[in-house]
Amino acid sequence: MRPVTVYDIAREANVSVATVSRVLNNTAPVKKETRDRIVALMNKHQFQPNALARSLTRKETGMIGFILPDITNPFFPEVLSGFDYEARKLGYTYFLCDTISTNEENQRLYDRQYERESQYLSLLMEKQVDGIVMIGGRVDLAKPDPALAHELEEVAKRVPVLLLNGSLPKTKLNRVAADQKLGAQLAVQHLIDLGHRDIAVIGGFSKMTNTQQRLAGFRTAMKDAGLPVHREWVMTEGFSVEKGQEFTTHLLNAKRRPSAIFCMNDLLAIGALKAAHRAGIAVPEQLSIVGYDDIPQATYCIPELTTVSLLSQETGRQAARTLDKMIAGKKVPFLQTIVPELIIRETTAPYQP
Amino acid sequence: MRPVTVYDIAREANVSVATVSRVLNNTAPVKKETRDRIVALMNKHQFQPNALARSLTRKETGMIGFILPDITNPFFPEVLSGFDYEARKLGYTYFLCDTISTNEENQRLYDRQYERESQYLSLLMEKQVDGIVMIGGRVDLAKPDPALAHELEEVAKRVPVLLLNGSLPKTKLNRVAADQKLGAQLAVQHLIDLGHRDIAVIGGFSKMTNTQQRLAGFRTAMKDAGLPVHREWVMTEGFSVEKGQEFTTHLLNAKRRPSAIFCMNDLLAIGALKAAHRAGIAVPEQLSIVGYDDIPQATYCIPELTTVSLLSQETGRQAARTLDKMIAGKKVPFLQTIVPELIIRETTAPYQP
């Protein structure tokens, strides 16, 4: 059966479609009697306006595109959840655009991510979304490919684009981002306050902005405390549990060991925890570990992770509110900074010689 | 600047919009010369067809609604990721509809979930999605509210609806679902094979179908082995880490302790692990633990969780393929069963008196 349209309602109510539309949207006064008749018919037929038709004329869809690299990375659902909360309240629906590739064996491949981002951008434009949020992927590049950056700016001319937790230098796109450097400083300062002097950093990808910033925070904290940074205690290129395990095993097998490890994310920290456990080293008594991101799993480990919270939910909420303002044509600050918090749990303890 | 339309292209190419449309969709032969001219103009102006207008006439949108209870529950991103993989290949975009409520403090509230599901259903209808996938929430109800069930069936009359991992008895809606009972049997049989006789079950919600089925699997396995089920060793109403910890602490404090615990999901198992650790009980030497779901975190714990995999990714993929067929009007089996697998890792060991 064909869905009921405003024409059907209009015919049966002996009015024009214009009047039906007015009742539907409350855009102009309609005589009470007429209105009641129309409303009754709408209920009777369970009339649901066709959003496509509506959006076509209104030139707004209430749809947003949310582009992220990998929904199975637990950090993103947190952000998304905050975004969802506000977006829903503001009347938006959103397309989830995951840019990761997986092969048939469900292994994640990051190689064609940017290509996929581009595909999604143009798909979202066709779908006439009101705005686009991007997190991860190309947004995290310290040196963005000029072509990519240009493409994003072109898109941003047509529809509001908001970047989360990244930067994309040289472009001037609006952003909501946590202060990554400060987060790292907080973490490392905490270790220093506990008496640690031999501190290693593991993880991250050197070409990513956030890695560079966190590393800068690490260096600043060390420098401020007059502590040296050993080259062999800075191990990058990886963000997974496996990598964390690998890095840590390596550190623990060296002749000189750090007494504390600052991990670029919680997954790495979980890996570090596993490596320490396998090596028979007690955490936090013999080795302090600090993570980054405060994913839910940080409290699932034994012991629970001390970590830096980027207030992921809050970031998502902020994003929705900001994007809504941009869509409404209001001015918003170019950069909204989220101030990270150190969450002290169980993986850090005072240094014991 | 106003986006370029087929009319703009047509005017500049000195053809009618019909011809432009034909070039766009390859629906009829167009003289090579003309086609080239039009294609060139499209590229020149970066023409992107308006998907709204297109969908309006075609009566298909390539959009799907994916309704789930809580994206921060790590089980769902897995399913979603599999779904995404196939859906993308098949040319669909999807709206993510999270039905959980959170308050300002980011606490999750499950009380208004069904209400939200209903809202999303009607929103998705308005948006003219081509199909709807539902997982969790109302789908897991062993005794569905008749009104809710009726609503879903009404929706299903207009647009293909596919339920994942649930049942909704008495309705005849298509489903893709793991064999929950078998999964539980696999897990419990494994414990029995290891020599355990004192086995407890924790978690789940008694009004949910999957809980009832898993419980049935537990009972069957026990009965087949001639083992008794102690009432006080069956503890339900909860699915979280905290609950797992609470249940397990309770079990370990009792005068008689089980030697193995079957948990209704991995989160509970992680909680059990934490409780055992706090109580100074070694896993798996003194206590064997089996989880359910095989979420990624199952390998992050120490020791790594033995658990039942529901092949979440595969479920998602299957869902996408099946829904696509339904949309195409092809016949699909009412129920597609996913056969769970037992993943033996480190939290189970032979019974030691």
Added chain:
DNA sequence: TGACAAAATGAAACCCGTTTCATAAAAGGG
């Protein structure tokens, strides 16, 4: 009761594609 503003409503254009139907042009067959 007349004058004028406000309320109520309809006709028609518009949004941007797709599709049908009709016509014109080119190609193939005898």
Added chain:
DNA sequence: CCCTTTTATGAAACGGGTTTCATTTTGTCA
């Protein structure tokens, strides 16, 4: 070279709403 197909193309309707503009009613106040 004429007739029949096939190819190529345009005009116009359509999908389902919104919105402008004009017109008719109704209400209010002097």
